[in-house]
Amino acid sequence: MLHQTREWIFEALLILLETTPYDQIKITSITKKAGVARQTFYRNYKSKDDIIIQYLDDIFKQRLTIIKKWQGNNQHDVLSDLLFAHLKKHREPLLKVINTVPDYLIFERFEEFIKYLVHLYNKEHKTTDKLNELHFKYSIQYQIAGGLTIIVDWLKNDMPLSFEEMRAIMSEFGKSFIEQGIYVPDILYSLADQLESL
Numbered sequence: 642m643l644h645q646t647r648e649w650i651f652e653a654l655l656i657l658l659e660t661t662p663y664d665q666i667k668i669t670s671i672t673k674k675a676g677v678a679r680q681t682f683y684r685n686y687k688s689k690d691d692i693i694i695q696y697l698d699d700i701f702k703q704r705l706t707i708i709k710k711w712q713g714n715n716q717h718d719v720l721s722d723l724l725f726a727h728l729k730k731h732r733e734p735l736l737k738v739i740n741t742v743p744d745y746l747i748f749e750r751f752e753e754f755i756k757y758l759v760h761l762y763n764k765e766h767k768t769t770d771k772l773n774e775l776h777f778k779y780s781i782q783y784q785i786a787g788g789l790t791i792i793v794d795w796l797k798n799d800m801p802l803s804f805e806e807m808r809a810i811m812s813e814f815g816k817s818f819i820e821q822g823i824y825v826p827d828i829l830y831s832l833a834d835q836l837e838s839l
Contacts, residue, residue, distance in 0.1 A: 646675075646677060646681060646685060647685055647692075647695065649675040649676065649677060650671060650672075650675045650682060650685065650686070650692060651692055651696055652675070653671050653672075653674035653675035654666065654671055654674075654689070654692050654693075655734055655737055656674055657670055657671065657674055658737055658741045658742075659737075662741075663689075663741050663743060664743070666689060668682055668689060671689065671692075693738060693746050693747075694750060696734070696738065697738075697747070697750045698750070700727075700731060700735070701754065703727060704724060704727060705829070707724060707727060725804040725807055725808070726804070728792060729800065732796050732800075735796065736793075736796055736797060739793055751785060751786075751789070754785075755781050755782055755785060758781055758828065758832070759774070759777060759778045761832050762777060762828065762832070763777075765831075765832070777823055780818060780821070780823045781823070781825060781828075784815070784818060784824070785825060787814065788811065788825070791810075791811070795807060
């Protein structure tokens with residue numbers, strides 16, 4: 642029931658975003674549109690921002706589930722296709738969130754994820770050297786920001802390239818990171834078990 646309630650609330654917010662700017666949407670409007678009591682909203686969320694944060698976290702966790710399922714199978718092509726298919730499935734709500742929600746919400750969430758990823762990597766590799774730590778952090782930020790920009794453009798433009806073409810482009814961009822052993826997809830594969838606790 643919890644999952645369904647959150648779905649109703651998220652859907653209500655998406656519908657309201659079609660006609661009302663994000664900062665003008667009130668909790669009362671969301672609960673009315675979702676058909677839930679105000680108390681129900683506050684049992685699930687502290688604020689309107691939490692709806693978006695939960696949605697982004699859910700998408701990320703679903704992607705981790707896909708990665709974990711294929712972990713160790715050396716089927717990067719299949720995995721890439723599944724990840725792009727996952728994006729395609731979430732295209733409409735994801736685009737609505739990207740286009741209507743304040744950027745700070747999305748960027749803060751990615752910043753939290755990057756910090757956590759850097760923490761796990763440093764813990765696993767026992768990194769104490771500041772230069773190496775910052776090199777890794779900036780490499781991750783560069784890849785995630787670049788990858789996000791490319792994926793958003795791909796989604797906004799009605800996915801003009803196939804999964805295979807996107808995979809080839811992203812792999813080409815990642816070559817130097819692959820050589821350095823700091824390619825985000827490979828890091829996610831290696832840390833998938835620990836990332837579940839996010």
